[in-house]
Amino acid sequence: MNKASLLRPQSTTRRQLPVTTRQLLRARFTPSFPASTSMFPDSTVPRAVLVFVVISISVLLLYGAADSLRFQSSSSGYSFNIFPSLRNSNNGDSKLSINDDGDDDYKLEKVLKEAAMEDKTVIIATLNEAWAAPNTIIDLFLESFRIGQGTRRLLNHLVIVALDRKAYKRCMESHAHCFALVTQGLDSHDEAYFMTPAYLEMMWRRIDFLRSVLQMGYNFVFTDADIMWFRDPFPRFYLDADFQIACDHFSGNSSDIQNRPNGGFNYVKSNNRSIEFYKFWYSSRESYPGYHDQDVLNFIKFDPFIEDLGLKMRFLDTAFFGGLCEPSKDLNLVCTMHANCCYGLDSKLHDLRIMLQDWKTFLSLPPALKRSSSMLWRVPQNCSLNSLRRYDSPEKSVQQSLQQ
């Protein structure tokens, strides 16, 4: 949920925001805005704080926009310098020239084929520069696979889709299956500010990319890199569903469309229904201009077109697919834990590290103690609501978030 974590300090000057906070707030407070308040019970939070938090979160959602994509500012601001060196073939670095021949589909097909399971399923994660830095999200993500139960072998099926050059370089150093997602039509010197058409285009690019993976006949599990994989999730997936997605909050009923899905984790089977669904989702960005993919999913999940398609959609139980919004209660059951509902990259890293320590502690318990299910997560800590309270105005919190 927390997009703010994507935003890094700019090394020197602070860039002027392209749109004022007020404009953003106005734009955001449409009646259909998701009920972010549900995670903060009224009884425990003074009303003023609650209002402030809702506003802040809305702003954060808007600013951080892509829950799942999480573009991060690079040192040059919110620019997407789309692989300048990947596009120039003669820079002498063959490793960075992967997509230079322009035949991206061929390259993608090759990477997918090498990583796929026997039934043509791949695990896909996207990675950007900030999350690729040493000793940060990507390291925790890969470590979770190595220490999880039955997850180490899944690394053979994980494709890391790098969204910028540094992320690609880091992937090539630390992982076997890497793909550089090049965005056509954006000049490498163009800068894509938040919520500008270029920015939204980049966020939506992921949906379009995943559609192309489906069209190549591959099923996928898409995972954000701030999701720790502690157990093999496949035994927990529904066999009959086309599209299944994790939730910030789970209603208790996996078919209930009122669930609050989180686009950071989903499992999609490649078939005509899912391909048509992804096309519909992608094209719906035009019906809801200014919204990112997760918001639009929350609009279109009610659309009769989905029923007409026959798409079977299921929402995954947080008992298995938990997060900081709603942690998996039983460490005997947890498959994945997402650092959602988290504000700021430092807080996210802090809590993810504790989460990994908790998991290691759990693994070291004697069997009887494990079974007693008495162990609880020590998170969220810095990712809690309290971390928002230091900021005394939404405007300020936007500034703060941009400096995270």
Ligand SMILES: *[C@@H]1O[C@H](CO)[C@@H](O)[C@H](O)[C@H]1NC(C)=O
């Ligand atoms: C779960 O939700 C579906 C769709 O809303 C509904 O048809 C079904 O009756 C619900 N099941 C339970 C056990 O409430």
Ligand SMILES: *[C@@H]1O[C@H](CO)[C@@H](O)[C@H](O)[C@H]1NC(C)=O
């Ligand atoms: C998709 O539909 C077409 C015809 O509309 C059919 O020929 C094809 O086999 C279907 N593909 C799958 C994967 O179901």
Ligand SMILES: *[C@@H]1O[C@H](CO)[C@@H](O)[C@H](O)[C@H]1NC(C)=O
């Ligand atoms: C986490 O929270 C504690 C207590 O508020 C604070 O001292 C610490 O600096 C925070 N750490 C990070 C990485 O934000």
